[in-house]
Amino acid sequence: MINWPTVCTPKDMGGLGILDLERLARALRHRWCWFQWKHNSRLWVGLDIPCDKSDRNLFNASTIVTVDKGNKDSFWHSSWVNGAAPKNLAPSLFRKSRRKNFTVQQALNNNFWINQVCPLHTDVELKEYASLWEQISLLDRNPNSDDKIIWRWMSDGNYTTKSAYRIQFVGQARRQSIIPIWKAKAEPKCKLFAWILLHRKILTANNLEKKRMAP
Numbered sequence: 001m002i003n004w005p006t007v008c009t010p011k012d013m014g015g016l017g018i019l020d021l022e023r024l025a026r027a028l029r030h031r032w033c034w035f036q037w038k039h040n041s042r043l044w045v046g047l048d049i050p051c052d053k054s055d056r057n058l059f060n061a062s063t064i065v066t067v068d069k070g071n072k073d074s075f076w077h078s079s080w081v082n083g084a085a086p087k088n089l090a091p092s093l094f095r096k097s098r099r100k101n102f103t104v105q106q107a108l109n110n111n112f113w114i115n116q117v118c119p120l121h122t123d124v125e126l127k128e129y130a131s132l133w134e135q136i137s138l139l140d141r142n143p144n145s146d147d148k149i150i151w152r153w154m155s156d157g158n159y160t161t162k163s164a165y166r167i168q169f170v171g172q173a174r175r176q177s178i179i180p181i182w183k184a185k186a187e188p189k190c191k192l193f194a195w196i197l198l199h200r201k202i203l204t205a206n207n208l209e210k211k212r213m214a215p
Contacts, residue, residue: 001201013169014178016195020168026055027164033059034159037072037149060085062152062167068145070104075113080104081135089135090128093117108136 008023009015032049033056035042051059056077065073065080073080076087076094087094094100097116107113114133120126150157153167181194196202 001196001203002199006199009172010166010169011182012179013172014199019165023168024161024165026058026168027161029055030059030062030159030164031161034149034151037147058168062164064150064152066148066150067104067139068142068147070108070141070143070147072147073104073149075102075104075107076100078104081132081139086132090132092122092124093128093132096125 005020006014007016008018008020011017029049029051032051036045036049039045060074060077060079063079064083065078067073067080076097077085077100079085081089087100097113099116102112114129117125117129120129151159151163153163154160178195178198181191181198184191184194186194193202
């Protein structure tokens with residue numbers, strides 16, 4: 001009666017809180033990205049990790065990087081320029097860049113990143129270049145210190161699987177009218193009936209007629 005994505009949504013967002021295995025697997029894969037940053041002593045650090053492009057994009061959006069050496073973070077993808085990723089600050093330059101996977105250290109060495117986007121042809125490219133160059137030039141870096149990373153979704157800045165799972169539901173509207181159901185002192189079957197009722201999926205004669213008429 002109610003679609004599976006809704007059932008897998010957390011209870012405070014209107015679902016039943018049943019784990020979505022695809023989202024949970026992605027949250028667990030983020031541990032590889034996090035440990036790659038935080039635990040250099042692990043033997044697998046430096047090797048390919050089982051994370052695809054979607055995993056890395058979500059991880060980069062969920063972290064804030066403080067650049068010093070700049071040897072760990074991606075110039076375009078990591079959120080290291082005042083908490084934002086350069087590809088979002090200068091999308092035209094990112095699309096134009098001949099290479100897109102180099103570190104901040106490589107990018108700032110002899111202004112390598114500038115060579116990747118020049119020559120500039122449009123007003124938009126010139127504005128993005130001027131803005132990005134200014135923001136980068138104002139950053140205070142210590143080339144002798146290691147880069148630092150913070151997980152956006154926890155107050156202590158540390159990654160947790162739970163927070164990595166929940167952020168994948170960001171943007172879904174909360175159903176405030178449903179939340180009190182789970183706090184009520186009632187039998188589980190009564191709570192479930194009320195949950196279905198508030199989703200307007202009880203098989204009343206009207207809903208049965210709609211289902212019958214559906215193609």
